[in-house]
Amino acid sequence: MGGIALASPLVASAGDAPIKPQIIGGMPAPTGAYPFMASIQLIRGETYEHFCGGVLVSDRHVLSAAHCYGNPDPSGMRIVLNRTNLSDELSGQVRGIAKGTIHPLYGTSLDHGYDLVILELDEPVEGIEPVELAPRGVLVDNVQVRTLGWGMTVDGEYDSGTEYLQMIDLPHVNAVTCKAIHSQFEWHPVTVNVKTDMCAGGEPGRSACHGDSGGPLLVKLWGSDKFLLAGLTSRGRSLTCSDAPGIFTSVMSDELWNTMY
Structure with a gap:
Protein backbone atom coordinates (compact mmCIF):
# COMPACT_ATOMS: atom_id res chain seq x y z
CA MET A 1 0.00 0.00 0.00
CA ALA A 29 -4.60 -9.51 17.10
CA PRO A 30 -5.58 -12.41 19.37
CA THR A 31 -3.70 -15.58 18.47
CA GLY A 32 -5.71 -17.69 16.04
CA ALA A 33 -8.55 -15.17 15.72
CA TYR A 34 -8.14 -14.73 11.95
CA PRO A 35 -7.05 -18.10 10.53
CA PHE A 36 -8.02 -16.98 7.01
CA MET A 37 -5.39 -14.23 7.10
CA ALA A 38 -2.52 -15.00 4.75
CA SER A 39 1.08 -13.85 4.69
CA ILE A 40 2.49 -13.86 1.16
CA GLN A 41 6.22 -14.38 1.38
CA LEU A 42 9.13 -14.09 -1.01
CA ILE A 43 12.35 -16.05 -0.69
CA ARG A 44 15.45 -13.93 -0.11
CA GLY A 45 18.61 -15.96 0.13
CA GLU A 46 17.69 -18.92 2.30
CA THR A 47 14.76 -17.36 4.16
CA TYR A 48 11.24 -16.26 3.31
CA GLU A 49 10.13 -12.71 4.10
CA HIS A 50 6.62 -11.32 4.37
CA PHE A 51 5.79 -8.67 1.79
CA CYS A 52 2.00 -8.71 1.34
CA GLY A 53 -1.18 -9.96 2.95
CA GLY A 54 -3.97 -12.05 1.48
CA VAL A 55 -7.27 -13.67 2.41
CA LEU A 56 -8.38 -17.29 2.14
CA VAL A 57 -11.75 -17.46 0.33
CA SER A 58 -11.86 -21.19 -0.43
CA ASP A 59 -9.76 -24.18 0.59
CA ARG A 60 -7.57 -23.53 -2.45
CA HIS A 61 -7.83 -19.81 -3.26
CA VAL A 62 -6.42 -16.64 -1.71
CA LEU A 63 -7.35 -13.11 -2.78
CA SER A 64 -4.71 -10.39 -2.68
CA ALA A 65 -3.72 -7.16 -4.39
CA ALA A 66 -2.56 -7.43 -8.01
CA HIS A 67 0.43 -5.18 -7.29
CA CYS A 68 1.68 -7.85 -4.88
CA TYR A 69 2.06 -10.31 -7.74
CA GLY A 70 4.33 -8.74 -10.30
CA ASN A 71 6.33 -11.89 -11.06
CA PRO A 72 4.55 -14.49 -13.23
CA ASP A 73 6.81 -17.19 -11.79
CA PRO A 74 5.55 -18.00 -8.27
CA SER A 75 8.24 -20.59 -7.51
CA GLY A 76 10.02 -18.21 -5.10
CA MET A 77 6.84 -17.39 -3.20
CA ARG A 78 4.80 -19.10 -0.55
CA ILE A 79 1.62 -18.45 1.44
CA VAL A 80 1.39 -18.91 5.20
CA LEU A 81 -2.06 -19.20 6.78
CA ASN A 82 -3.30 -19.26 10.37
CA ARG A 83 -0.01 -17.94 11.78
CA THR A 84 -0.49 -14.87 13.98
CA ASN A 85 3.19 -14.62 14.87
CA LEU A 86 5.28 -15.02 11.73
CA SER A 87 8.33 -16.05 13.76
CA ASP A 88 6.46 -19.14 15.01
CA GLU A 89 7.49 -21.57 12.29
CA LEU A 90 5.58 -24.46 13.91
CA SER A 91 2.15 -22.84 13.65
CA GLY A 92 -0.21 -22.52 10.71
CA GLN A 93 -0.09 -24.07 7.25
CA VAL A 94 2.28 -23.31 4.39
CA ARG A 95 1.34 -23.67 0.75
CA GLY A 96 2.93 -22.88 -2.58
CA ILE A 97 1.26 -20.96 -5.38
CA ALA A 98 0.18 -22.98 -8.40
CA LYS A 99 -1.11 -20.01 -10.38
CA GLY A 100 -1.95 -16.34 -10.04
CA THR A 101 -4.69 -14.66 -12.07
CA ILE A 102 -4.43 -10.86 -12.14
CA HIS A 103 -7.53 -8.83 -12.98
CA PRO A 104 -7.31 -8.15 -16.74
CA LEU A 105 -8.06 -4.43 -16.28
CA TYR A 106 -5.43 -3.86 -13.60
CA GLY A 107 -3.01 -1.18 -14.80
CA THR A 108 -5.22 -0.10 -17.70
CA SER A 109 -7.35 2.62 -16.08
CA LEU A 110 -6.33 6.21 -15.37
CA ASP A 111 -8.36 5.91 -12.17
CA HIS A 112 -6.40 2.79 -11.20
CA GLY A 113 -8.56 0.28 -9.36
CA TYR A 114 -9.01 -3.40 -10.30
CA ASP A 115 -6.17 -4.19 -7.85
CA LEU A 116 -6.99 -7.88 -7.50
CA VAL A 117 -5.19 -11.18 -7.96
CA ILE A 118 -6.63 -14.65 -7.34
CA LEU A 119 -3.93 -17.04 -6.12
CA GLU A 120 -4.47 -20.77 -6.51
CA LEU A 121 -2.69 -22.85 -3.88
CA ASP A 122 -0.69 -25.91 -4.86
CA GLU A 123 -2.62 -27.97 -2.28
CA PRO A 124 -5.88 -27.33 -0.41
CA VAL A 125 -5.64 -26.16 3.19
CA GLU A 126 -7.05 -28.36 5.92
CA GLY A 127 -9.32 -27.30 8.76
CA ILE A 128 -9.24 -23.55 8.06
CA GLU A 129 -12.59 -21.87 7.42
CA PRO A 130 -12.40 -19.41 4.54
CA VAL A 131 -13.88 -15.94 4.97
Missing part, protein backbone atom coordinates in the same frame (compact mmCIF):
# COMPACT_ATOMS: atom_id res chain seq x y z
CA GLY A 2 0.99 3.61 -0.15
CA GLY A 3 0.97 6.11 -2.97
CA ILE A 4 2.93 3.44 -4.68
CA ALA A 5 0.45 0.88 -5.07
CA LEU A 6 0.32 -0.31 -0.91
CA ALA A 7 -22.46 -14.26 1.10
CA SER A 8 -25.41 -12.04 2.06
CA PRO A 9 -26.08 -11.60 5.78
CA LEU A 10 -26.76 -8.34 7.62
CA VAL A 11 -23.64 -6.56 8.80
CA ALA A 12 -22.85 -4.21 11.66
CA SER A 13 -19.94 -2.08 12.73
CA ALA A 14 -16.85 -4.08 13.59
CA GLY A 15 -15.90 -3.52 17.20
CA ASP A 16 7.89 -4.79 -9.79
CA ALA A 17 9.66 -4.69 -6.33
CA PRO A 18 7.74 -6.07 -3.39
CA ILE A 19 5.65 -3.35 -1.75
CA LYS A 20 5.92 -3.39 2.01
CA PRO A 21 2.46 -2.15 3.19
CA GLN A 22 1.50 -2.35 8.19
CA ILE A 23 -1.06 -1.30 10.58
CA ILE A 24 -0.38 2.13 12.13
CA GLY A 25 -2.03 2.80 15.49
CA GLY A 26 -3.42 -0.71 15.82
CA MET A 27 -3.10 -3.46 18.40
CA PRO A 28 -1.97 -7.10 18.39
CA GLU A 132 -17.15 -15.18 3.17
CA LEU A 133 -17.57 -12.15 0.93
CA ALA A 134 -19.79 -9.38 2.27
CA PRO A 135 -22.96 -8.61 0.33
CA ARG A 136 -22.98 -5.64 -2.01
CA GLY A 137 -24.20 -2.25 -0.88
CA VAL A 138 -24.24 -2.82 2.88
CA LEU A 139 -21.74 -0.21 4.03
CA VAL A 140 -22.62 3.37 4.90
CA ASP A 141 -20.33 6.23 5.88
CA ASN A 142 -18.58 5.92 9.25
CA VAL A 143 -19.52 2.28 9.83
CA GLN A 144 -16.49 0.74 11.51
CA VAL A 145 -14.51 -1.79 9.49
CA ARG A 146 -11.46 -3.78 10.53
CA THR A 147 -8.19 -4.30 8.72
CA LEU A 148 -5.26 -6.58 9.53
CA GLY A 149 -1.60 -6.74 8.63
CA TRP A 150 2.06 -7.15 9.43
CA GLY A 151 3.09 -3.86 7.81
CA MET A 152 4.49 -0.55 9.07
CA THR A 153 3.44 0.42 12.59
CA VAL A 154 4.85 3.96 12.50
CA ASP A 155 4.09 6.54 9.79
CA GLY A 156 7.21 7.31 7.78
CA GLU A 157 9.31 4.42 9.12
CA TYR A 158 9.70 1.61 6.60
CA ASP A 159 11.52 -0.58 9.11
CA SER A 160 8.67 -0.49 11.65
CA GLY A 161 7.06 -3.72 10.49
CA THR A 162 6.17 -6.43 12.95
CA GLU A 163 6.23 -10.20 13.18
CA TYR A 164 2.94 -10.16 15.11
CA LEU A 165 -0.35 -9.59 13.29
CA GLN A 166 -1.91 -6.21 14.01
CA MET A 167 -5.54 -5.10 13.73
CA ILE A 168 -7.36 -1.79 13.73
CA ASP A 169 -10.93 -0.54 13.34
CA LEU A 170 -11.45 2.40 10.98
CA PRO A 171 -14.48 4.35 9.71
CA HIS A 172 -15.71 3.50 6.24
CA VAL A 173 -15.53 6.42 3.79
CA ASN A 174 -17.54 6.27 0.57
CA ALA A 175 -15.47 6.24 -2.61
CA VAL A 176 -16.80 9.55 -3.98
CA THR A 177 -15.87 11.42 -0.80
CA CYS A 178 -12.55 9.59 -0.67
CA LYS A 179 -11.73 10.59 -4.24
CA ALA A 180 -12.42 14.24 -3.43
CA ILE A 181 -10.17 14.10 -0.37
CA HIS A 182 -7.26 12.61 -2.27
CA SER A 183 -7.63 15.04 -5.18
CA GLN A 184 -6.93 17.97 -2.83
CA PHE A 185 -3.32 16.98 -2.33
CA GLU A 186 -0.94 18.87 -4.59
CA TRP A 187 1.94 16.47 -3.92
CA HIS A 188 1.41 12.93 -5.15
CA PRO A 189 -2.41 12.85 -5.39
CA VAL A 190 -3.74 9.30 -5.46
CA THR A 191 -6.64 8.42 -7.74
CA VAL A 192 -9.72 6.52 -6.56
CA ASN A 193 -11.79 4.37 -8.89
CA VAL A 194 -15.35 4.79 -7.61
CA LYS A 195 -16.46 1.64 -9.46
CA THR A 196 -14.02 -0.79 -7.86
CA ASP A 197 -12.54 0.94 -4.79
CA MET A 198 -13.71 1.64 -1.25
CA CYS A 199 -11.99 3.60 1.49
CA ALA A 200 -11.50 3.61 5.24
CA GLY A 201 -9.61 5.69 7.77
CA GLY A 202 -8.41 9.25 7.49
CA GLU A 203 -7.69 9.61 11.20
CA PRO A 204 -4.14 10.80 12.00
CA GLY A 205 -1.95 7.99 13.30
CA ARG A 206 -4.41 5.21 12.40
CA SER A 207 -4.12 3.41 9.07
CA ALA A 208 -3.09 0.43 7.02
CA CYS A 209 0.25 1.11 5.37
CA HIS A 210 3.25 -0.41 3.57
CA GLY A 211 3.38 -4.18 4.12
CA ASP A 212 -0.41 -4.47 4.60
CA SER A 213 -1.27 -4.63 0.88
CA GLY A 214 -3.62 -7.45 -0.10
CA GLY A 215 -4.85 -7.92 3.46
CA PRO A 216 -8.54 -7.83 4.38
CA LEU A 217 -11.00 -5.08 5.17
CA LEU A 218 -13.66 -6.77 7.28
CA VAL A 219 -17.19 -6.02 8.45
CA LYS A 220 -18.83 -7.81 11.34
CA LEU A 221 -22.04 -9.80 11.26
CA TRP A 222 -24.86 -8.54 13.49
CA GLY A 223 -25.08 -10.46 16.75
CA SER A 224 -22.02 -12.64 16.23
CA ASP A 225 -18.25 -12.59 16.17
CA LYS A 226 -18.15 -13.51 12.48
CA PHE A 227 -16.38 -11.22 10.04
CA LEU A 228 -17.05 -10.91 6.32
CA LEU A 229 -14.67 -9.70 3.64
CA ALA A 230 -15.51 -6.27 2.19
CA GLY A 231 -12.21 -5.25 0.62
CA LEU A 232 -8.48 -5.74 0.13
CA THR A 233 -5.80 -3.22 1.09
CA SER A 234 -4.61 -1.49 -2.08
CA ARG A 235 -2.96 1.93 -1.80
CA GLY A 236 -2.88 5.33 -0.13
CA ARG A 237 -0.74 8.36 0.57
CA SER A 238 2.87 7.34 -0.04
CA LEU A 239 4.93 7.16 3.16
CA THR A 240 2.65 9.00 5.60
CA CYS A 241 -0.29 6.69 5.13
CA SER A 242 -2.66 8.07 7.75
CA ASP A 243 -3.09 11.62 6.44
CA ALA A 244 -5.95 10.52 4.14
CA PRO A 245 -8.29 7.52 3.94
CA GLY A 246 -6.71 4.29 2.77
CA ILE A 247 -7.93 2.85 -0.52
CA PHE A 248 -9.14 -0.74 -0.72
CA THR A 249 -10.30 -2.92 -3.60
CA SER A 250 -14.00 -3.57 -2.99
CA VAL A 251 -14.88 -7.25 -3.32
CA MET A 252 -18.53 -6.08 -3.21
CA SER A 253 -18.07 -4.32 -6.56
CA ASP A 254 -20.12 -5.70 -9.45
CA GLU A 255 -17.74 -3.97 -11.86
CA LEU A 256 -14.78 -5.82 -10.35
CA TRP A 257 -16.27 -9.28 -10.80
CA ASN A 258 -18.17 -8.67 -14.04
CA THR A 259 -14.89 -7.75 -15.75
CA MET A 260 -12.71 -10.41 -14.13
CA TYR A 261 -13.27 -13.16 -16.70
Whole structure:
Protein backbone atom coordinates (compact mmCIF):
# COMPACT_ATOMS: atom_id res chain seq x y z
CA MET A 1 0.00 0.00 0.00
CA GLY A 2 0.99 3.61 -0.15
CA GLY A 3 0.97 6.11 -2.97
CA ILE A 4 2.93 3.44 -4.68
CA ALA A 5 0.45 0.88 -5.07
CA LEU A 6 0.32 -0.31 -0.91
CA ALA A 7 -22.46 -14.26 1.10
CA SER A 8 -25.41 -12.04 2.06
CA PRO A 9 -26.08 -11.60 5.78
CA LEU A 10 -26.76 -8.34 7.62
CA VAL A 11 -23.64 -6.56 8.80
CA ALA A 12 -22.85 -4.21 11.66
CA SER A 13 -19.94 -2.08 12.73
CA ALA A 14 -16.85 -4.08 13.59
CA GLY A 15 -15.90 -3.52 17.20
CA ASP A 16 7.89 -4.79 -9.79
CA ALA A 17 9.66 -4.69 -6.33
CA PRO A 18 7.74 -6.07 -3.39
CA ILE A 19 5.65 -3.35 -1.75
CA LYS A 20 5.92 -3.39 2.01
CA PRO A 21 2.46 -2.15 3.19
CA GLN A 22 1.50 -2.35 8.19
CA ILE A 23 -1.06 -1.30 10.58
CA ILE A 24 -0.38 2.13 12.13
CA GLY A 25 -2.03 2.80 15.49
CA GLY A 26 -3.42 -0.71 15.82
CA MET A 27 -3.10 -3.46 18.40
CA PRO A 28 -1.97 -7.10 18.39
CA ALA A 29 -4.60 -9.51 17.10
CA PRO A 30 -5.58 -12.41 19.37
CA THR A 31 -3.70 -15.58 18.47
CA GLY A 32 -5.71 -17.69 16.04
CA ALA A 33 -8.55 -15.17 15.72
CA TYR A 34 -8.14 -14.73 11.95
CA PRO A 35 -7.05 -18.10 10.53
CA PHE A 36 -8.02 -16.98 7.01
CA MET A 37 -5.39 -14.23 7.10
CA ALA A 38 -2.52 -15.00 4.75
CA SER A 39 1.08 -13.85 4.69
CA ILE A 40 2.49 -13.86 1.16
CA GLN A 41 6.22 -14.38 1.38
CA LEU A 42 9.13 -14.09 -1.01
CA ILE A 43 12.35 -16.05 -0.69
CA ARG A 44 15.45 -13.93 -0.11
CA GLY A 45 18.61 -15.96 0.13
CA GLU A 46 17.69 -18.92 2.30
CA THR A 47 14.76 -17.36 4.16
CA TYR A 48 11.24 -16.26 3.31
CA GLU A 49 10.13 -12.71 4.10
CA HIS A 50 6.62 -11.32 4.37
CA PHE A 51 5.79 -8.67 1.79
CA CYS A 52 2.00 -8.71 1.34
CA GLY A 53 -1.18 -9.96 2.95
CA GLY A 54 -3.97 -12.05 1.48
CA VAL A 55 -7.27 -13.67 2.41
CA LEU A 56 -8.38 -17.29 2.14
CA VAL A 57 -11.75 -17.46 0.33
CA SER A 58 -11.86 -21.19 -0.43
CA ASP A 59 -9.76 -24.18 0.59
CA ARG A 60 -7.57 -23.53 -2.45
CA HIS A 61 -7.83 -19.81 -3.26
CA VAL A 62 -6.42 -16.64 -1.71
CA LEU A 63 -7.35 -13.11 -2.78
CA SER A 64 -4.71 -10.39 -2.68
CA ALA A 65 -3.72 -7.16 -4.39
CA ALA A 66 -2.56 -7.43 -8.01
CA HIS A 67 0.43 -5.18 -7.29
CA CYS A 68 1.68 -7.85 -4.88
CA TYR A 69 2.06 -10.31 -7.74
CA GLY A 70 4.33 -8.74 -10.30
CA ASN A 71 6.33 -11.89 -11.06
CA PRO A 72 4.55 -14.49 -13.23
CA ASP A 73 6.81 -17.19 -11.79
CA PRO A 74 5.55 -18.00 -8.27
CA SER A 75 8.24 -20.59 -7.51
CA GLY A 76 10.02 -18.21 -5.10
CA MET A 77 6.84 -17.39 -3.20
CA ARG A 78 4.80 -19.10 -0.55
CA ILE A 79 1.62 -18.45 1.44
CA VAL A 80 1.39 -18.91 5.20
CA LEU A 81 -2.06 -19.20 6.78
CA ASN A 82 -3.30 -19.26 10.37
CA ARG A 83 -0.01 -17.94 11.78
CA THR A 84 -0.49 -14.87 13.98
CA ASN A 85 3.19 -14.62 14.87
CA LEU A 86 5.28 -15.02 11.73
CA SER A 87 8.33 -16.05 13.76
CA ASP A 88 6.46 -19.14 15.01
CA GLU A 89 7.49 -21.57 12.29
CA LEU A 90 5.58 -24.46 13.91
CA SER A 91 2.15 -22.84 13.65
CA GLY A 92 -0.21 -22.52 10.71
CA GLN A 93 -0.09 -24.07 7.25
CA VAL A 94 2.28 -23.31 4.39
CA ARG A 95 1.34 -23.67 0.75
CA GLY A 96 2.93 -22.88 -2.58
CA ILE A 97 1.26 -20.96 -5.38
CA ALA A 98 0.18 -22.98 -8.40
CA LYS A 99 -1.11 -20.01 -10.38
CA GLY A 100 -1.95 -16.34 -10.04
CA THR A 101 -4.69 -14.66 -12.07
CA ILE A 102 -4.43 -10.86 -12.14
CA HIS A 103 -7.53 -8.83 -12.98
CA PRO A 104 -7.31 -8.15 -16.74
CA LEU A 105 -8.06 -4.43 -16.28
CA TYR A 106 -5.43 -3.86 -13.60
CA GLY A 107 -3.01 -1.18 -14.80
CA THR A 108 -5.22 -0.10 -17.70
CA SER A 109 -7.35 2.62 -16.08
CA LEU A 110 -6.33 6.21 -15.37
CA ASP A 111 -8.36 5.91 -12.17
CA HIS A 112 -6.40 2.79 -11.20
CA GLY A 113 -8.56 0.28 -9.36
CA TYR A 114 -9.01 -3.40 -10.30
CA ASP A 115 -6.17 -4.19 -7.85
CA LEU A 116 -6.99 -7.88 -7.50
CA VAL A 117 -5.19 -11.18 -7.96
CA ILE A 118 -6.63 -14.65 -7.34
CA LEU A 119 -3.93 -17.04 -6.12
CA GLU A 120 -4.47 -20.77 -6.51
CA LEU A 121 -2.69 -22.85 -3.88
CA ASP A 122 -0.69 -25.91 -4.86
CA GLU A 123 -2.62 -27.97 -2.28
CA PRO A 124 -5.88 -27.33 -0.41
CA VAL A 125 -5.64 -26.16 3.19
CA GLU A 126 -7.05 -28.36 5.92
CA GLY A 127 -9.32 -27.30 8.76
CA ILE A 128 -9.24 -23.55 8.06
CA GLU A 129 -12.59 -21.87 7.42
CA PRO A 130 -12.40 -19.41 4.54
CA VAL A 131 -13.88 -15.94 4.97
CA GLU A 132 -17.15 -15.18 3.17
CA LEU A 133 -17.57 -12.15 0.93
CA ALA A 134 -19.79 -9.38 2.27
CA PRO A 135 -22.96 -8.61 0.33
CA ARG A 136 -22.98 -5.64 -2.01
CA GLY A 137 -24.20 -2.25 -0.88
CA VAL A 138 -24.24 -2.82 2.88
CA LEU A 139 -21.74 -0.21 4.03
CA VAL A 140 -22.62 3.37 4.90
CA ASP A 141 -20.33 6.23 5.88
CA ASN A 142 -18.58 5.92 9.25
CA VAL A 143 -19.52 2.28 9.83
CA GLN A 144 -16.49 0.74 11.51
CA VAL A 145 -14.51 -1.79 9.49
CA ARG A 146 -11.46 -3.78 10.53
CA THR A 147 -8.19 -4.30 8.72
CA LEU A 148 -5.26 -6.58 9.53
CA GLY A 149 -1.60 -6.74 8.63
CA TRP A 150 2.06 -7.15 9.43
CA GLY A 151 3.09 -3.86 7.81
CA MET A 152 4.49 -0.55 9.07
CA THR A 153 3.44 0.42 12.59
CA VAL A 154 4.85 3.96 12.50
CA ASP A 155 4.09 6.54 9.79
CA GLY A 156 7.21 7.31 7.78
CA GLU A 157 9.31 4.42 9.12
CA TYR A 158 9.70 1.61 6.60
CA ASP A 159 11.52 -0.58 9.11
CA SER A 160 8.67 -0.49 11.65
CA GLY A 161 7.06 -3.72 10.49
CA THR A 162 6.17 -6.43 12.95
CA GLU A 163 6.23 -10.20 13.18
CA TYR A 164 2.94 -10.16 15.11
CA LEU A 165 -0.35 -9.59 13.29
CA GLN A 166 -1.91 -6.21 14.01
CA MET A 167 -5.54 -5.10 13.73
CA ILE A 168 -7.36 -1.79 13.73
CA ASP A 169 -10.93 -0.54 13.34
CA LEU A 170 -11.45 2.40 10.98
CA PRO A 171 -14.48 4.35 9.71
CA HIS A 172 -15.71 3.50 6.24
CA VAL A 173 -15.53 6.42 3.79
CA ASN A 174 -17.54 6.27 0.57
CA ALA A 175 -15.47 6.24 -2.61
CA VAL A 176 -16.80 9.55 -3.98
CA THR A 177 -15.87 11.42 -0.80
CA CYS A 178 -12.55 9.59 -0.67
CA LYS A 179 -11.73 10.59 -4.24
CA ALA A 180 -12.42 14.24 -3.43
CA ILE A 181 -10.17 14.10 -0.37
CA HIS A 182 -7.26 12.61 -2.27
CA SER A 183 -7.63 15.04 -5.18
CA GLN A 184 -6.93 17.97 -2.83
CA PHE A 185 -3.32 16.98 -2.33
CA GLU A 186 -0.94 18.87 -4.59
CA TRP A 187 1.94 16.47 -3.92
CA HIS A 188 1.41 12.93 -5.15
CA PRO A 189 -2.41 12.85 -5.39
CA VAL A 190 -3.74 9.30 -5.46
CA THR A 191 -6.64 8.42 -7.74
CA VAL A 192 -9.72 6.52 -6.56
CA ASN A 193 -11.79 4.37 -8.89
CA VAL A 194 -15.35 4.79 -7.61
CA LYS A 195 -16.46 1.64 -9.46
CA THR A 196 -14.02 -0.79 -7.86
CA ASP A 197 -12.54 0.94 -4.79
CA MET A 198 -13.71 1.64 -1.25
CA CYS A 199 -11.99 3.60 1.49
CA ALA A 200 -11.50 3.61 5.24
CA GLY A 201 -9.61 5.69 7.77
CA GLY A 202 -8.41 9.25 7.49
CA GLU A 203 -7.69 9.61 11.20
CA PRO A 204 -4.14 10.80 12.00
CA GLY A 205 -1.95 7.99 13.30
CA ARG A 206 -4.41 5.21 12.40
CA SER A 207 -4.12 3.41 9.07
CA ALA A 208 -3.09 0.43 7.02
CA CYS A 209 0.25 1.11 5.37
CA HIS A 210 3.25 -0.41 3.57
CA GLY A 211 3.38 -4.18 4.12
CA ASP A 212 -0.41 -4.47 4.60
CA SER A 213 -1.27 -4.63 0.88
CA GLY A 214 -3.62 -7.45 -0.10
CA GLY A 215 -4.85 -7.92 3.46
CA PRO A 216 -8.54 -7.83 4.38
CA LEU A 217 -11.00 -5.08 5.17
CA LEU A 218 -13.66 -6.77 7.28
CA VAL A 219 -17.19 -6.02 8.45
CA LYS A 220 -18.83 -7.81 11.34
CA LEU A 221 -22.04 -9.80 11.26
CA TRP A 222 -24.86 -8.54 13.49
CA GLY A 223 -25.08 -10.46 16.75
CA SER A 224 -22.02 -12.64 16.23
CA ASP A 225 -18.25 -12.59 16.17
CA LYS A 226 -18.15 -13.51 12.48
CA PHE A 227 -16.38 -11.22 10.04
CA LEU A 228 -17.05 -10.91 6.32
CA LEU A 229 -14.67 -9.70 3.64
CA ALA A 230 -15.51 -6.27 2.19
CA GLY A 231 -12.21 -5.25 0.62
CA LEU A 232 -8.48 -5.74 0.13
CA THR A 233 -5.80 -3.22 1.09
CA SER A 234 -4.61 -1.49 -2.08
CA ARG A 235 -2.96 1.93 -1.80
CA GLY A 236 -2.88 5.33 -0.13
CA ARG A 237 -0.74 8.36 0.57
CA SER A 238 2.87 7.34 -0.04
CA LEU A 239 4.93 7.16 3.16
CA THR A 240 2.65 9.00 5.60
CA CYS A 241 -0.29 6.69 5.13
CA SER A 242 -2.66 8.07 7.75
CA ASP A 243 -3.09 11.62 6.44
CA ALA A 244 -5.95 10.52 4.14
CA PRO A 245 -8.29 7.52 3.94
CA GLY A 246 -6.71 4.29 2.77
CA ILE A 247 -7.93 2.85 -0.52
CA PHE A 248 -9.14 -0.74 -0.72
CA THR A 249 -10.30 -2.92 -3.60
CA SER A 250 -14.00 -3.57 -2.99
CA VAL A 251 -14.88 -7.25 -3.32
CA MET A 252 -18.53 -6.08 -3.21
CA SER A 253 -18.07 -4.32 -6.56
CA ASP A 254 -20.12 -5.70 -9.45
CA GLU A 255 -17.74 -3.97 -11.86
CA LEU A 256 -14.78 -5.82 -10.35
CA TRP A 257 -16.27 -9.28 -10.80
CA ASN A 258 -18.17 -8.67 -14.04
CA THR A 259 -14.89 -7.75 -15.75
CA MET A 260 -12.71 -10.41 -14.13
CA TYR A 261 -13.27 -13.16 -16.70
